[in-house]
Amino acid sequence: MRPGVAALAVLACLAAPARGAPRTITYEAEVWQVPSELAAVATAGDLVSGQIDFDDATADAQPDPSEGFYSGAIHEFTLGSYSGVSTQSFLRIYDDGSVPAFDAWQVGDFSPGDELDPLAGLEVTQLFLVLNGGTSMFASDAIPPGLPPLGDPTVFEKEFRLEVNGTALLRATITAVPAPGASAGAVWAAATLAVLARRRRRAAA
Numbered sequence: 001m002r003p004g005v006a007a008l009a010v011l012a013c014l015a016a017p018a019r020g021a022p023r024t025i026t027y028e029a030e031v032w033q034v035p036s037e038l039a040a041v042a043t044a045g046d047l048v049s050g051q052i053d054f055d056d057a058t059a060d061a062q063p064d065p066s067e068g069f070y071s072g073a074i075h076e077f078t079l080g081s082y083s084g085v086s087t088q089s090f091l092r093i094y095d096d097g098s099v100p101a102f103d104a105w106q107v108g109d110f111s112p113g114d115e116l117d118p119l120a121g122l123e124v125t126q127l128f129l130v131l132n133g134g135t136s137m138f139a140s141d142a143i144p145p146g147l148p149p150l151g152d153p154t155v156f157e158k159e160f161r162l163e164v165n166g167t168a169l170l171r172a173t174i175t176a177v178p179a180p181g182a183s184a185g186a187v188w189a190a191a192t193l194a195v196l197a198r199r200r201r202r203a204a205a
Contacts, residue, residue: 025052025147027129028176029160031079035168041120042079048160048172050077052107052129054091056143066101068093068141073107075127077160079170084116086127094132095141103137103154105147106130119164126163131155131174147177 031046054073062069073089086109094104106128113123131147134154138144148155158174 021056023054023056026050026178027052027160027174028178029172029174031170031172033169033171035164035170037122037164037168038120038170041082042170046080046172048077048079050075050129050160052076052089052091054107054143058091058143060141062141064097065141066095066097068095068143070143075107075109075129077127079162082117082119084112084124084127086112086115088112088115089127091143093138093141093143095138096135097141101135102132102156103135104130104132105138105144106132119162122164122168124162124164125166126161126169128159128161129174130157130159130161132157150174150177 027050029048029050031042031048032044034042034044052073052075054070058070058072060068061071068091070091070093071088073091075086075089077084089107089109089112092104092106092108094102094106096102097104108126108128108130110126112127113125116124116127118124131150133148133152133156137148137152137154150158160172160174162170164170
């Protein structure tokens with residue numbers, strides 16, 4: 001008896017080799033540190049919105065088992081009226097990496113100035129999104145299925161970082177990671193709630 005179309009489709013899926021897939025992560029962050037060089041374009045409390053695209057089948061270019069290095073990430077972000085896109089970012093996963101040891105999910109570009117417009121007349125010299133935590137956060141340096149939960153008690157840094165002029169660093173705390181494709185209203189509502197909750201905790205301290 002000839003197998004039906006549905007059965008053939010199932011068999012084809014089972015026979016096909018496993019492949020990676022493009023992944024998208026969106027985020028919102030609240031600015032808390034503004035260098036004097038950027039005082040004219042940003043203030044504490046401003047929001048940063050961004051999106052990171054990468055393929056989870058990208059090969060690890062770092063042989064060290066404590067650090068995974070995956071090139072080809074794209075990092076788009078908006079800060080006030082300024083927007084930028086880094087197409088040469090990398091995804092770096094630490095599993096007990098660095099000294100002292102910690103785990104991390106980081107997207108970075110050490111030289112984005114050839115793609116990003118100057119900010120306040122200054123060259124953008126670094127662009128990063130980092131989630132750094134304790135050594136129990138990851139079990140390997142492979143790309144994990146998602147970001148560590150923002151509320152994970154082992155996470156000690158969750159930041160957007162933009163450096164200009166080689167020394168002046170703007171920093172923003174990640175407050176929300178909306179689902180890709182969420183409406184603009186839902187994205188900003190999530191970020192606003194996170195900011196308000198953070199301010200209530202400060203007031204109660």
